[in-house]
Amino acid sequence: MLCGFASIETDGNTVTCRKPNYEVGSFVTLKQEEVKNVWKLDEEVDLIDPDTLLDQNDENAATFVPKSCPDDAKQKRKACKNCTCGLAEELSGEKSAAQDSVKSSC
Template sequence: MEFVKPGNHVLYVWISKVQSGLEKAVNEIRHLKDVVVSVENSDRLEDSTYTNSTFDVILSHCSSESTTNEKLKLFLNLVKPQRPVVFMFLKSEPATLETFEFQLKAAGYVNVKKNASHVFVAEKPNYEVGSSVKLSFAVKKPTAAVWKLEDDDEDEEVINEDDLLDESDKQKPDEASLRVCGTTGKRKACKDCSCGLAEELNGQQKNTADAPKSSCGSCYLGDAFRCASCPYLGMPAFKPGEKIQISSDQLMST
């Protein structure tokens, strides 16, 4: 047998249609040095307990009934990677040979060759059945290096977060100070004032603008110097230029 080498573990598969010469063929293989031969019937091979990649060579008699896809896959599991499976067809079935090469390739065999008029030799690929590999369909674009600070880098000086604030920063500010401009120190409302300072300042300006003016210039001296229609009638004397708040009732009564 040209396909069997010394030290090989060989699986010899026979079919019911081929029984004559079976014992002779098996004995010829066993006479080779350190060769171990396991003989199995094709119909009972599915019931065997062989593990994957057990055999160095598989020699199988074939017929149209025995070359099913399930049987071809079983042979592929049992033989070692890159090792041959030899299919020996009956000479009375040449029609099977016409499509068998395509059937072998579809089942996963490689290096399929027709060795004789009724013999095909095929190999198991250089990987186990069911193995997988990650495919990369796109070239990854290089990413820019990003500066990172490692937690265990003892050479880097890190600011203590507790030192970022002192006690004055933690004190709650006075409400009145929040309503004073931080640059000029004057009470000045910002453009989008929402604290009420703008309304307060506008009210003061209105009161100042609406304050009645004295026509005689002596109202501040007291009632003795005021006329009957004086808006300050009944009010105590005040200093010249001093701002006096007059209630709306007083203005209406005058």
């Protein structure tokens, strides 16, 4: 509450303090802690080979296909309500291309 003041005294409900006797342009150097090189890597640190992170089973794993998105060519393609397979963006691109066709006034 009384930051920057010196000689702070309290007497009941009265607080008495003084400004420090600094001269204009004076400065004080502060001691700083040494910064440790936390992220410095030594030769002792073993790095992981990125080729060993995936197994053959992980590479051959089947991707998830939602049941609600139809794959049949007989059915009309319609995107799900919360489509995540990209069908909604694909269909909206076809609609905008059809609407952009110019009609002549002749």
